[in-house]
Structures are given as C-alpha cells and as structure tokens.
Amino acid sequence: MQILVVGMGLIGGSICKSIKASTEHTVFGCDVQQSVLEDAIKEGAIDGIGTMIDGTYDMIIICLHQRIAIQMVQEALPQLPPGTILVDTCGLKGRMVRDLTYRCRKSGVHYVGTHPMAGREKSGYYASIPDLFQNANLIVTPVDGTDETALETVKQLAKQMGFGNIVTATPMWHDNMIAYTSQLAHVVSSAYVKDFCMDDALSFSGGSFQDMTRVATMDESMWSALFLDNRDNLLYHLDLLIENLTDYRDALKQRDEERLQYLIAEGRQIQEENVRKRKEMNEK
Template sequence: MNILVIGLGLIGGSMCKALKKYTYHTVSGCDLNHDIEIAALRDVALDSVFDGDYKGYDLIVIALFPEAAEKYFEENAAKFEKNTLVTDVCGIKGVFSERMDKIAKDNGLEYIGIHPMAGKEFGGYYNSTADLFVKANFIIAPFADSSEKNVEMLKCIAKEIGAGKIVVTSPDNHDKMIAYTSQLAHIVSSAYVKSPELGLECGFSGGSFQDMTRIATMNEKMWTDLFMQNRDNLLYELDTLISNLQQYSSALKNADPDTLRALIAEGRELKEENLRHRVGQPN
C-alpha cells in the first residue's frame, strides 16, 4: 500500500520506522520541522517526503495532537482522494472521533480512529523507534457503519508492526476504558511527584518509585487536551480513586491495623484475579 503519515513525532516517526522495517508498504511523511523530514529520509523511515499531492494513498495517518489533528483534517480533507481511509493515533476517541467522522463523510472519505498503546518517557522523532509497537496493545475504534474491509486493513497493519493484543471497540467505550487505564495513571504520577521529598529521593528509590513517576514527564499541552476531551469519564475515575484513598487515610488516622490489612488484602485479591484473567486471554 501507499501510506502517508502526517506528523513525525514519537508515534508518527515510530510508525514510519516500523512500516519500513517490517512491511513492504511505501511510506511518505511530513513534519512542520523540515530537519526532521531530512532525518527521517536519512534513517530510511520514509521513501519520500510528502510533496503536497494527496492522490494515490491507500491510508493517511494523522499523527498529531488531537486539536491539531482535527484542524489539519478539516483544512485539508477536501484535497484527499475520494474513498481514502484516514486514521489518527490520538489517545482520545468519543466525540472527537464523531467530529473526525463527519469531516470524512462530508468529503467522501472514511475515517476509523486507532490508538496504539505505546509510548516513552520522552517524545519527539529522535526518540522514535521501529520496535515501539512490538507486543503493545493496539485499539481500533470503528463506528457501526464503518467498512469491515478497512477495519481488517488496520488490523493487518497492527499485526505487521508487531502489536500484541488488538482490540476493536466503539469510540465511546475506548474513552471510558482509557480514562481508567491511562489518563488516571498520568494524573496520579503528576500529583505524586509534587511531594517536597522528590529532590531527596536519590538513594532511597527503587522500581516502585520509577514506575510511579515515569509518566510525570508527559507533554502538558497534549495531555491537557486529552483530559479535557474526556472530562466526564476521567472525573468519575478520579473521584473513585480519591474515595478509595480516603479509606486508607482513615485507617491510618484511626490507628486501625485491621481495616488497613483488609484494604490491602482486597487490593491484592483484585489484582491477582485481574492477572489470572489476563493470562487466560488470547492475544
């Protein structure tokens, strides 16, 4: 296939590198930073830099932050060849996908959003890698009227670049689940590093500290956009977490080891059950 990738950041750059390493697809791409385009050519992440002609592409991947992705699509969709499949890699779907779908339909295109569940501590093209998606979960979020052929095309690409579990779900369910599995974790990490002890942790921290703080380096512009577009789902998860934390706080304030032990045991049992369920799930 001929594939165009718009935006060569961490995800877009990694997508290009993975497609070139693991497939025979022809890949074109572009970025606002022309030095990055040159670097991508040098890295053989691209067959060519996009020349401005949208004709002849089987798939166009918009790898920009949500606000920028929607603006780009709205401004350029009329130039795309009819019936082209367009996707984005944003960590939000829901109402965002509905707006993207309307732009697509208004211009004779098909839109199906995807969300590769992959990332790194630091973003940008120079941190991108061909193996970013290997064994990563990969979400495809079509609508009820989306073409099954195009859903299968996206599944095939996900497999080709090494994705682990591929999940097909609705845009709304994507946002409900991502609020818990991703966005809440980013908020917790951001809040956790605000302790005055952060600057003194060297020599006292281990794997648990690294796990809890790794994603606090998130890009504030992108994640604010993601959080606000999924506000209701995220608020529900955040309020649930605060309620749970209050139980631990109360047990400590009341010097109540029995309640604290029960709370810890409940958490352990829930996680153990989750792990047993995951082991039984096919990829």
Template sequence: MPSGDFQKIGVLGLGLIGGSMAQAAKEADCTVFGLDRDSQVMDKAGAIGIRPMTEEVLPQLDVLLTALYPGATLKEMERLAPHLSQSTLVIDLCGVKMAVVPGMEELSRRYGFPYLGGHPMAGKETRGWDFSQAGLFQGASMILTPGEGFDPALYDKAARFFLSLGFGRITRSNPRSHDRIIALTSQLAHVISCAYIQSPTAEDFSGFSAGSFQDMTRVARLNETMWTELFWDNREFLTQEIRGMAGRLEHYANLLETGDKEGLFDLLQDAREKKEKSDSILRGGKR
C-alpha cells in the same frame, strides 16, 4: 508487506507515535510518505527512505494515519481532506476519541473517504522523532473504533495492517467506552504520577528511593502540552476517576487514623488479589 492489503501509507505528524508508525510500516515493506512541520524531522525521515507527503501524493494513498494532537488533527484534516481519494482509509491515532470522531466522521461524509478511529496502546515518557522506533508497537494493543456501518472487510484489512506492524492484538471499541476506560488505564496514572512527585517529601528522596519510587514517577516526565489537551478533552471521565481515587486513598487514611489494622490488612489483601487477577488477564487467562 505480509497482508498485501495496503502499500502506500501516509503519516501526518512524525513525532514519537507517527515516526514509529512510519518506520514500522517501512519495515513491513510499505512505501511510506510523511509530513511534519519541522523541516529537520523531515530531513531525518527522508534519510531512512520516508518520502515527503505532498498534495500530489495524497490521492494515491491507501491509508493516511494522523498522529497529531486532537485539535490539530481536525484542523489539518480540514486542509488535507479535499485532496484525498475516496478509497483512502483515514485512521486517527489520537489518545481520546469523543473529541475527535464526530469531526472526522463529518469530514468523511463530506469528502467520501472511509474513516476509522484508532489508538495505539504504546508509548514512552519521551517525545519526538528522535525517540521513535519501528519496534515500539511490538506486542501492544491497537484499539479501533469503527462507526456504524463501517465496511467489515475494510476493518479486517486495517486489523491485518496493524498486526503486520507488530501489534499483538486488535481491540474493538466505541468512542465513549474508549474514553471511559482510558481515563483510568492511562490518564489517571499520569495524574497520580504527577501528584506523587509533587509531594514536598519527594525533594528528599535521594538515598531513600528504590524501584517503586521510579515506577511511580516515570510518567510524570510528560509532554504537558499534549497531556493538558488529552485531560481537558476527557475531563468528564477523568474527573470521575480522580474523585474515585481520592475516596479510596481517604479510606486508607481513615483505617490508619482509627487504628483499624485488620481492616488495613483486608484492604491490602483485596488489592493484591485484584492485581493478580489483572496480571492473569494480561497473560491470556480468564476474566
């Protein structure tokens, strides 16, 4: 492994994210252990050299990555935490942080292991081990939310570990800021995609659609169980973003209804300029 900091990696949950993490860590020359409730998934993981993560293995881990839904993460960690070494770094990979971090920090204090919140900014509209891949995180951002007093040297080791898995950057945040921004950049996009495909007009799309229709509806092909939990856990910030979007759409409708063509032009120009600015930031330009 390029960084040499962590060798034995455990992954709890071998779905799209957990399975991809396990495969990426294996390609980085780590010894990888996995645990999933689906025996067929465990067989498939074993076939590529991912070993079963038994209770006997847990104290030997350098890192334990949890890749379950928020509620399941806390429930499973209650069960596994007593078996961990106080030197095992636990990193959750949940898509929300405020619903997970307090419970994980309490377990960390109770059992003495270090804990770090995380969220890999990568994914697909598909789910499960069969769609996981080692290259899923290439160039992606890995968000980390260290708590107060978290060991800076251990944070640096974690950052190097994720960079060795293919991530292009490490973004440091805190649970509240994470959830506030994710409500826009991830969750609202899924809400809009769902609302868009639910238009009655969408039933007549055949022969009338091009790339923009597919772009707008791609993430509506979601895992409703997971996204219901994520939306619900972040409902305060997500509701604010939905209300804001509704107001902006209403502004467009008002301009059209009142015949304000110049105002419509100005609004579209402003949107184009904001998109160009955001693209520049993604390419490494200045804010």
C-alpha cells in the same frame, strides 16, 4: 501501499520505522519541522516527503493532537481521492469518530479511528523506535458507517507492525477507559513527585518508586489539553481514587490494623485477578 504519516513525533516516527522494518509499503512523512523530515529520510524511516493534498495515497495516518487532527482533516477532505483510507492515532475518540466517519463517508473516504497503546517517557521523533508497538494493544473504534474492508486493512497492517492484541471499543467507552488506564496514572504520578522527599529519593528508591514516577515527565501542553478534553471521565475516576485513598488514610489515623489489612487484601485480590486475565489473554 503508498502510506503518508502526518506528524513525525514519537508515535508517527515509530509508525514510519515500524512499517519500513516489517513491510514492503512505501512511506512518506509530513511534519512542520523540515529537519526532522530530512533526518527521517537519511535514517530510512521514510521514502519521501508529502502532504495530505499533494499526492495520491492508499492510506493516510494522522498522528497529531485531536484538536489539530480534526481541523486538518476538515480542510483536506475535499481534495482527498475517494477510496483513501484515513486513520488517526489520537488519544481521545468520543464525538470525533462519529463526526469524521460521517464527513469522510460523504466524500468517499474511509475513516478508521485507532489508538496505539504504546509510549515512552520521552517524546518527539528522536525518541521514536521501530519496535515501539511490539506486543502492544491497538484500540480500534468502528461505528455505523465504518468501512469493513478499510478496517480489516488497518488491522492487517497493525499485525505486520507487531501489535499483539487488537481491541474493539466504542468511542465513548474508549475515552472512559483511557481516563482510568492512562490519564489518571499521569495525574497521580505528577502529584506524587511533589513531596519534599523527592530531594533524597534516589538514595532510597526501588522499582515501585520508578513505576510511580515514570510518567511525571509528561509534556504539560499536550496532557493538559487531553485532560480537559476528557474532563468528565477523568474527574469521575479521580474522585473515586480520592475516595479510596481516604479509606486508607482514615484507617491509618484510627490505627485500625484490621481495616488496613482488609483494604490491602482487597487490592491484592483485584490485582491478582487482573494478572490472571492478562496471562490468559497472552496465552491465546
């Protein structure tokens, strides 16, 4: 295929490098930073430079923030050839998927919503790596009107790129789960590092500390927009977390060791069940 990747950040750059490393497809890059595109060509991450309206591509993969992606698709759609497969990797799906599926279908373009569940502490093209998606989950969010052949083409490409598990979800359920599995973790990490003990933490820290603080280095512009765009789901899970934390705090205040043991055991059992399910999934 002739594939155009729009947005050469961490995800877009890694997609380019992964496709080049594992397939025979031709990859073109599109980005506002000319220097990034020039370096990507030098590194062999892309075969050339393109835009959504200057060529004919079998597949266009948009790796931009949701707000920018929607506007860009709406502007370019009248000029995209029928039959083009249009994919996005946005972190939220919600109404976006249904809206773009409807708009694209009217133009003969096949839209497929996806979300690769992979990342690193650093962002940008220069943090991208070809094996970012090895054994990662790819969420796909088909709806009524999604072209089955296009969806299967996207899945096959994902498997070639090394994704370990392809999960199908409705757009709304996707956003609810992302609020819990990703956004809530980023909020907790950001709040956790605001303790005065951070000044001496390196001398006293181990793996659990690293796990808790790893994603606090998130980009504030991107993540604040993501939080607000998924506000209702994130607030629900944040309120639930605060409620659960309050149980631990109250047990500590009351010196209630039996209650603490119960709360800890409850959490352990839930996580043990989660680990068991993950093991079964990996064995399939």
